[in-house]
Amino acid sequence: MIQQELKKLVVYAFFLAVLLIPMLGFKSTTFEPGRAFKTLGVFLAILVLNIIVKAVRSRKKEEDLRPKKPWVESIRERIERYPKIYTLGGLLAVAAIFPLFADNYMIDVGITCLIYVCLGLGLNIVVGLCGLLDLGYIAFYAVGAYTYSLLNLTFGLSFWTALPIGIVLGMVAGCIIGYPTLKMRGDYLAIVTLGFGEIVRLVLNNWDSLTAGPNGLFGMKRPALYYPSFGEDGLAWATYYLKSLPSLYYFILIIAILTIIGVRRLDNSRIGRAWIAIREDEVAAELSGVPTTWIKLLAYALGAAFASVAGAFFAAKLSYTNPNFFLFMESCIVLCIVVLGGVGSIPGIVVAAFVLIAAPEVFRGLENYRMLAFGGIMTTMMILKPEGLIPATRSRRELHEDLATKPKD
Amino acid sequence: MVKSQAILELSDIHTYYGNIHALKGVSCSISKGEIACLIGANGAGKSTTLMTIFGVQPATQGEILFKGTPIQKLRPEKVAALGVSQTPEGRQIFPRMSTFENLEMGAFLRKDKAEVQQDLEWVFSLFPRLKDRMKQLGGTLSGGEQQMLAIGRALMSRPELLLLDEPSLGLAPKLVEKIFETILEINKSGVTIFLVEQNAHMALTISGTGYVMETGRIVLSDKAAALLENEEVQKAYLGE
Amino acid sequence: MDLSSFILQQIINAIFLGSIYALIALGYTMVYGIIELINFAHGELFTAGAFIGVIVLTALQQLGWVETHFVLTMIIVFSMAMAYVAVLGVAVEHVAYKPLRTSSRLSALLSALGMSIFLSNGMMLSQGVSDRPYPQVFGVEGIEFMGARISNGQIFIMLLAVALMVSLQLFVHRTRLGKAMRATAQNKVMARILGIDIDQTIRITFMIGPALGAAAGVMVGLHYGAVRFDMGFLFMIKAFAAAILGGIGSIPGAMLGGLIIGGIEVMWAAFLPSAWKDVTTFTVLILVLYLKPSGLLGKGSAEVRV
Numbered sequence: 001m002i003q004q005e006l007k008k009l010v011v012y013a014f015f016l017a018v019l020l021i022p023m024l025g026f027k028s029t030t031f032e033p034g035r036a037f038k039t040l041g042v043f044l045a046i047l048v049l050n051i052i053v054k055a056v057r058s059r060k061k062e063e064d065l066r067p068k069k070p071w072v073e074s075i076r077e078r079i080e081r082y083p084k085i086y087t088l089g090g091l092l093a094v095a096a097i098f099p100l101f102a103d104n105y106m107i108d109v110g111i112t113c114l115i116y117v118c119l120g121l122g123l124n125i126v127v128g129l130c131g132l133l134d135l136g137y138i139a140f141y142a143v144g145a146y147t148y149s150l151l152n153l154t155f156g157l158s159f160w161t162a163l164p165i166g167i168v169l170g171m172v173a174g175c176i177i178g179y180p181t182l183k184m185r186g187d188y189l190a191i192v193t194l195g196f197g198e199i200v201r202l203v204l205n206n207w208d209s210l211t212a213g214p215n216g217l218f219g220m221k222r223p224a225l226y227y228p229s230f231g232e233d234g235l236a237w238a239t240y241y242l243k244s245l246p247s248l249y250y251f252i253l254i255i256a257i258l259t260i261i262g263v264r265r266l267d268n269s270r271i272g273r274a275w276i277a278i279r280e281d282e283v284a285a286e287l288s289g290v291p292t293t294w295i296k297l298l299a300y301a302l303g304a305a306f307a308s309v310a311g312a313f314f315a316a317k318l319s320y321t322n323p324n325f326f327l328f329m330e331s332c333i334v335l336c337i338v339v340l341g342g343v344g345s346i347p348g349i350v351v352a353a354f355v356l357i358a359a360p361e362v363f364r365g366l367e368n369y370r371m372l373a374f375g376g377i378m379t380t381m382m383i384l385k386p387e388g389l390i391p392a393t394r395s396r397r398e399l400h401e402d403l404a405t406k407p408k409d
Numbered sequence: 410m411v412k413s414q415a416i417l418e419l420s421d422i423h424t425y426y427g428n429i430h431a432l433k434g435v436s437c438s439i440s441k442g443e444i445a446c447l448i449g450a451n452g453a454g455k456s457t458t459l460m461t462i463f464g465v466q467p468a469t470q471g472e473i474l475f476k477g478t479p480i481q482k483l484r485p486e487k488v489a490a491l492g493v494s495q496t497p498e499g500r501q502i503f504p505r506m507s508t509f510e511n512l513e514m515g516a517f518l519r520k521d522k523a524e525v526q527q528d529l530e531w532v533f534s535l536f537p538r539l540k541d542r543m544k545q546l547g548g549t550l551s552g553g554e555q556q557m558l559a560i561g562r563a564l565m566s567r568p569e570l571l572l573l574d575e576p577s578l579g580l581a582p583k584l585v586e587k588i589f590e591t592i593l594e595i596n597k598s599g600v601t602i603f604l605v606e607q608n609a610h611m612a613l614t615i616s617g618t619g620y621v622m623e624t625g626r627i628v629l630s631d632k633a634a635a636l637l638e639n640e641e642v643q644k645a646y647l648g649e
Numbered sequence: 650m651d652l653s654s655f656i657l658q659q660i661i662n663a664i665f666l667g668s669i670y671a672l673i674a675l676g677y678t679m680v681y682g683i684i685e686l687i688n689f690a691h692g693e694l695f696t697a698g699a700f701i702g703v704i705v706l707t708a709l710q711q712l713g714w715v716e717t718h719f720v721l722t723m724i725i726v727f728s729m730a731m732a733y734v735a736v737l738g739v740a741v742e743h744v745a746y747k748p749l750r751t752s753s754r755l756s757a758l759l760s761a762l763g764m765s766i767f768l769s770n771g772m773m774l775s776q777g778v779s780d781r782p783y784p785q786v787f788g789v790e791g792i793e794f795m796g797a798r799i800s801n802g803q804i805f806i807m808l809l810a811v812a813l814m815v816s817l818q819l820f821v822h823r824t825r826l827g828k829a830m831r832a833t834a835q836n837k838v839m840a841r842i843l844g845i846d847i848d849q850t851i852r853i854t855f856m857i858g859p860a861l862g863a864a865a866g867v868m869v870g871l872h873y874g875a876v877r878f879d880m881g882f883l884f885m886i887k888a889f890a891a892a893i894l895g896g897i898g899s900i901p902g903a904m905l906g907g908l909i910i911g912g913i914e915v916m917w918a919a920f921l922p923s924a925w926k927d928v929t930t931f932t933v934l935i936l937v938l939y940l941k942p943s944g945l946l947g948k949g950s951a952e953v954r955v
Contacts, residue, residue: 023771029708180938386752486841
């Protein structure tokens, strides 16, 4: 067995050498092997490590035949021993007092993570629950951002007034993008949504008169809270703009919590089950009486709604928006969060959002390798652990039982 | 009964389709040079048996010996290389390749060009209609022609054992007769034939040994002539 | 320039651009035909070809071979780019697609996407963020007729593209391996039963398809003068539109689709504001997928297949 592995290693090493040395060694016109060999070394080290791990495992087999429980499962079981109130309460407490101990930079990172939590959960509705691979999801984020920006700058609408409009527009966009894809499956669906996402971005970029094109829009007011106060003229409404980072942090935290609750509710609702039925077997779902057309559009629309909210907040917080915030890469990042966390898994996605967004900030030196890692993570997760870090196994088990016994809906 | 050497032996074969236990301990033995048939109702597991022999649906348990060599763990490409050929269910013609190209594909593993040419002539003599349709795309042939093409293609590899899955399916009775005549002729040239059929009557008429399969198990095995006379078989499969 | 020669010029440009798109589209269609997966990483394979091309070409230029041994130089540049990407294609298939052959379409798609991101960023990190210029190999000389002109470079590239496409057709229709590829694409199980090693066949497809993309990459680099790590994205989308338009899985379809997409792009840019050129491309793609997903010369079962 070891012999086979070593033979494979030689072949892999050869391939890696052929592929890496030209690309890495010839950045300029002269041959600089340093980087190439270093990278080659890293890859080879990983492969050798893999062999060693396999060898150790195969030797261990005699003694320990029981399949080892994945460590995530054991952590999960430990956590589940405590009543949910404690774990959630604990997390909530940590989240609440976080700004007191963190500097502005970290709070900003926290805010970004929470935004991506909302995005990930929203995309989860489309991809995770309903099984529709939407590669243009970021377009809805853009719709939310630009709706607020334009309404605020042109008409002076406040955040709260513009938000519902943004949500509605987002949902409309969701239906527009969803409609042509209703009969499509898999690959084609992905490409079409990718196309739509890009069209939205390009339109925002090129329609100078409306959106100021690549310059972007700036100067939006932050969200405001209104409270009654006694002034010279008696009782009046005063506005308090959420300008400080901690206040924005709490705001997005509340939004994120509401999103989690919302998605959870959907997950367990009839609609959620319908989505999952479609994901598992669309034809069977159709035959069971699920109105697939409406339900799919609903998935797009609701997913878009969450993204719009996040987008509006994003534009408001930054007081600036720009088409380059909504590149295809961003859709991929959100997708990576969903994949890493576990398609359909709410806790997984929350964790994944934090891991993927905060990690590059924490490990500053790795900034450049961020997207490289995202790509590698997506592929690796699909091959090794497609159900994600924190699999949504429970809902799946529930689901199978449900589908077997549930009466015509 | 003189048992000439067995060319194919299945011992206690179990196969699963996902969670469905399709073959539940199938055993049979086919002698070199004979025609053996496997009859049974739809869904009994007949096609699965052939697929398992070829390794397309690998057996989870049991042993398959071809000329004494175990083949149950071999990939289909390797089984083909040993001298087994199959006309699968539904004919599986390459639709966008011509009749000639389909036949060519049958001889894919062979390197002896002259002999391949000979075999091609032989196939054309068995199925003259194929010669007329030589340049036509496989997908445009009629059902009967496709069946002929499928069998012809399977013969192009000069197999020792030919597995035929429902050659009569969807064909007019006259054509069915012709096909079965041809099967006899092929067998006379030395090819052992294992035939899976719904048309129990025709199958048993030309076969030497017969197997009856029900829900994944072989429930009867005997000389085909005896099975034709068998009352249960007559009632269940011969419509009498 | 009067209208007729203007239009003639556009037609020439359309055929030129179309041939390049056709080469890239062929890579897509071959891979999709055999494993029914959209190779998202194809755009990156195309870019990699362009990079290797510039690396080799620069080296040969320093040796002075561009002047003295022009044809040999071109042969070496193209061969090395295509060989490199053939290796890369096989590697990508082995790592990202083969393990998922029996998994859901979603998994395979996501893996492909991840590979695409990985490769494009890998190239960014190894070759830099900015444009890498191609040495000037063709001058501005060309042929003029009827008021339109084709540059020498365009002639060379178009001839090479046609040669490659003809070779591919010959390979696929006349050689044993080529026919095995077609058979595998049409019916995998039957191909196995006939003794065809489909792992091998798929590997070969992943050598040839990406290699054609690599050739297109070098051509783009030679013509437009530079290569960038992210140029694959747009070309990929357009080539994909071409492949679908012509009928995914059909080799003549990819060629036809390439010409049509090239034509649309050139005609649009000629008469309408070119800033919106890419929006048009995406729109065309969506329209094709929505209205006629089986394409013009398609197998007709694309909807069922997908």
